Amino acid sequence: MNETPAGARLNVAEAPHWRDASSLAQMQVLWLVALSPAAIASVTLFGQSALRVIALAVGASVALDVAANRVLGAKDSATNWSSVTLGLLLALLLPVGAPWWLVVVGCFLTVVVGKKLYGGWGGYPVHPVALGYAMLAVSWPERLDRTASLVGQAWDTTMIEPVRLLKTQGAAAEAAYAKVDLLLGIQVGGIGNALVLWLLLGGFFLLLVRQISWQIPAGALAGVVLGAVVVRLAAPAMGATPLFHLLAGSTVLTGCFLLTEVTTSPVNPWPMAIYGMLGGLLLVLIRVFSTNPEEAIFAVMLANLAAPLLDRLAPRARGLEVARDA
Amino acid sequence: MTWSSLWKTPAARVPRCPEGTPGIVELPDPDEVVIPLEYPGQILFRPLVQAGDQVARYQPIGRSERGNVVHASIGGRVQEIRAVWTARSFHVPAVVIRRGAVADLTPAEVLVRCGLESGTASRIDAMRACGVISPWTTPGRNHCESDPGEFPDVRHLVIEGFHEEPTICGFEQLLLANAEALRDGLPRLTDLAPQARIWLTVRRPLKAWAHKVFGAAVTVVGVPDDYRRRLARPRISRLTGIPIPRTAAYRQHGVAVLPTEFALAALDAMHGRCFVRKTVTLAGRPFARPLTVRAPLGITVRQILASQGVDAAQFGRVVMGGPMMGHALYTDETPLSKFQHGVFLLGRDELPAEVNLACVNCGRCTRACPARLQVHLLARYVEYDQLGDACRFHPEACLECGLCAFVCPARRPLVQLVKMAKRYGGVAA
Numbered sequence: 001m002n003e004t005p006a007g008a009r010l011n012v013a014e015a016p017h018w019r020d021a022s023s024l025a026q027m028q029v030l031w032l033v034a035l036s037p038a039a040i041a042s043v044t045l046f047g048q049s050a051l052r053v054i055a056l057a058v059g060a061s062v063a064l065d066v067a068a069n070r071v072l073g074a075k076d077s078a079t080n081w082s083s084v085t086l087g088l089l090l091a092l093l094l095p096v097g098a099p100w101w102l103v104v105v106g107c108f109l110t111v112v113v114g115k116k117l118y119g120g121w122g123g124y125p126v127h128p129v130a131l132g133y134a135m136l137a138v139s140w141p142e143r144l145d146r147t148a149s150l151v152g153q154a155w156d157t158t159m160i161e162p163v164r165l166l167k168t169q170g171a172a173a174e175a176a177y178a179k180v181d182l183l184l185g186i187q188v189g190g191i192g193n194a195l196v197l198w199l200l201l202g203g204f205f206l207l208l209v210r211q212i213s214w215q216i217p218a219g220a221l222a223g224v225v226l227g228a229v230v231v232r233l234a235a236p237a238m239g240a241t242p243l244f245h246l247l248a249g250s251t252v253l254t255g256c257f258l259l260t261e262v263t264t265s266p267v268n269p270w271p272m273a274i275y276g277m278l279g280g281l282l283l284v285l286i287r288v289f290s291t292n293p294e295e296a297i298f299a300v301m302l303a304n305l306a307a308p309l310l311d312r313l314a315p316r317a318r319g320l321e322v323a324r325d326a
Numbered sequence: 327m328t329w330s331s332l333w334k335t336p337a338a339r340v341p342r343c344p345e346g347t348p349g350i351v352e353l354p355d356p357d358e359v360v361i362p363l364e365y366p367g368q369i370l371f372r373p374l375v376q377a378g379d380q381v382a383r384y385q386p387i388g389r390s391e392r393g394n395v396v397h398a399s400i401g402g403r404v405q406e407i408r409a410v411w412t413a414r415s416f417h418v419p420a421v422v423i424r425r426g427a428v429a430d431l432t433p434a435e436v437l438v439r440c441g442l443e444s445g446t447a448s449r450i451d452a453m454r455a456c457g458v459i460s461p462w463t464t465p466g467r468n469h470c471e472s473d474p475g476e477f478p479d480v481r482h483l484v485i486e487g488f489h490e491e492p493t494i495c496g497f498e499q500l501l502l503a504n505a506e507a508l509r510d511g512l513p514r515l516t517d518l519a520p521q522a523r524i525w526l527t528v529r530r531p532l533k534a535w536a537h538k539v540f541g542a543a544v545t546v547v548g549v550p551d552d553y554r555r556r557l558a559r560p561r562i563s564r565l566t567g568i569p570i571p572r573t574a575a576y577r578q579h580g581v582a583v584l585p586t587e588f589a590l591a592a593l594d595a596m597h598g599r600c601f602v603r604k605t606v607t608l609a610g611r612p613f614a615r616p617l618t619v620r621a622p623l624g625i626t627v628r629q630i631l632a633s634q635g636v637d638a639a640q641f642g643r644v645v646m647g648g649p650m651m652g653h654a655l656y657t658d659e660t661p662l663s664k665f666q667h668g669v670f671l672l673g674r675d676e677l678p679a680e681v682n683l684a685c686v687n688c689g690r691c692t693r694a695c696p697a698r699l700q701v702h703l704l705a706r707y708v709e710y711d712q713l714g715d716a717c718r719f720h721p722e723a724c725l726e727c728g729l730c731a732f733v734c735p736a737r738r739p740l741v742q743l744v745k746m747a748k749r750y751g752g753v754a755a
Contacts (some may be wrong), residue, residue: 011643011677012656014742016728017670018649019678020339022735024686030332075684122686122736209332213693267689267702311700318697319559319572319723 061087076120092192203256220255223280346495359624401428433598491648610671
């Protein structure tokens with residue numbers, strides 16, 4: 001019976017014999033669904049020039065992913081759709097009508113340098129999009145000027161990026177923008193990073209389908225509010241209200257889509273909340289005190305780097321030996 | 327890719343099984359049974375028979391040092407004693423009995439064969455003689471034979487009216503079918519541990535019914551139909567308020583856990599009736615609803631399935647136990663033992679793909695873990711051969727419930743990795 005098993009030939013594997021239907025591709029597709037309201041709104045608002053950048057970024061990301069896979073032979077493959085999401089996220093951050101070479105270089109920095117060189121999805125220490133965009137922001141700051149890119153846009157609002165106006169005019173900048181305009185995305189920004197309402201919709205969708213945990217966006221919200229309040233108290237001339245910081249620029253994109261990226265964020269509830277808070281706080285501080293408000297993307301990377309440390313605040317396992325005489 | 331139930335927490339996505347078919351189908355004796363002389367754990371039995379002997383049903387065929395007994399589950403002739411592989415161990419001596427016309431032993435004769443006298447034998451000795459190993463243990467890991475002649479100090483006796491696996495409903499069907507017998511016999515069991523508090527755990531829909539039948543004698547607890555909440559260890563710790571470490575047996579903490587089947591067997595044993603027929607729930611592809619059957623111990627999975635017109639060869643995987651914690655069998659000739667409660671079948675097209683992609687650190691495993699292990703780190707440490715580091719994350723607390731691997735989007739063999747840390751981590755550290 002044991003040497004030559006009689007009977008049927010059976011498949012043997014370790015338990016569990018049931019598996020959830022989730023997969024890596026499913027995760028990414030859900031993220032794409034969540035990003036689609038912002039992408040569609042952007043194409044509606046800015047037309048062809050936004051569509052061009054989005055299509056170019058996604059196409060270049062996938063192509064670079066496939067090419068890099070050929071060379072590096074990583075376990076990470078383009079079929080997990082992660083390069084599509086990365087390309088789309090990068091495109092949303094770029095200005096309308098960004099030159100093609102900027103988009104392609106950004107995709108290279110994101111997908112090849114940010115993701116592939118670290119071993120693919122799961123290996124990178126900081127969000128590839130944050131890395132790629134930060135390198136663009138440092139290398140070609142003038143090319144990321146959103147005001148110049150929206151010259152033809154006939155909007156009844158101040159045609160300067162809110163966070164830039166905040167730098168020059170301090171708290172007085174807040175009066176230059178209607179809050180409703182900011183919420184609806186009628187503000188100078190990139191292709192999709194300032195479409196607050198649509199990004200919020202996507203964020204809620206991600207929460208609903210449990211792709212992200214509420215602790216990170218909630219922590220980021222708390223961090224932004226805390227940072228704004230602290231700045232207001234410390235330097236009233238520079239401090240805008242928390243609501244302004246929440247609605248201006250890419251705060252919502254950062255809180256819902258960049259900080260929540262699974263590989264670079266902690267996994268335990270409390271660490272996630274602290275991490276979100278750290279990200280939000282740094283975002284406001286960098287925005288207010290740095291020379292270039294674009295550098296707020298560094299908040300994401302700094303928080304990312306703190307994530308493994310924060311995860312050491314894990315809860316104690318249940319069911320361990322306790323001192324019997326205690 | 328399934329899009330439904332995405333809004334549920336990952337752990338709540340473990341499918342609920344449909345209600346079991348009511349009642350228990352009694353299977354006839356097969357032509358041949360293979361009775362392993364071992365229980366999972368350390369207990370080994372010395373054979374009392376040899377090839378060619380005539381044996382009666384209920385006749386002791388194996389005996390351990392402490393007087394625990396294995397019985398012939400059918401009458402006939404001993405064909406041979408050979409090594410078999412069971413669901414959980416291999417190269418176990420087993421007695422093969424071919425069915426024949428031999429009169430059954432009476433309860434009194436069973437006791438005499440074990441050196442006891444009917445009427446004067448203590449209840450504990452009678453239980454041992456009838457194949458019910460100390461009721462204050464639970465099957466599996468907790469099994470050891472070092473129990474004293476008397477019951478240890480038991481403060482909580484938990485009678486489990488269901489099994490943690492979603493597809494196993496034998497315990498529940500037994501409770502429904504034998505509720506009066508259990509209620510009337512319970513005092514004989516509980517006065518062995520007079521200071522113990524008696525609990526009966528049932529699935530929540532049965533709570534009102536159980537309360538009506540068992541009344542004030544026991545505390546009835548309704549358990550929701552959620553796999554994570556069904557898991558016995560954390561649930562019983564919560565129920566009794568005693569933090570029982572994962573590495574300790576319930577009995578060391580004054581808790582006795584007794585599924586209905588073993589409670590009923592213990593009551594039967596007090597009357598000299600042996601535990602030779604076992605219920606087992608059949609579930610999976612060919613069964614629209616789980617079906618509970620009762621068959622003699624030592625019947626093979628093939629014979630059980632054949633009785634329902636099912637051929638294992640048509641299926642991809644045959645699992646002893648349930649879908650979350652069961653052991654996949656490499657042959658359907660594996661015999662049924664006292665501690666296997668279910669057979670679960672997967673079709674060839676249902677086999678979950680083990681693609682084992684790189685971890686993306688999503689943390690679903692860690693958040694799903696009922697033992698709150700840092701599974702995402704533990705598994706990667708094991709994967710990269712850092713068993714010593716893996717052990718800092720307490721793999722010994724793992725319940726092996728399978729939830730981490732169930733929710734993993736990268737389809738990693740997480741339970742296996744944690745088990746590896748558990749088994750070899752101490753060596754490497």
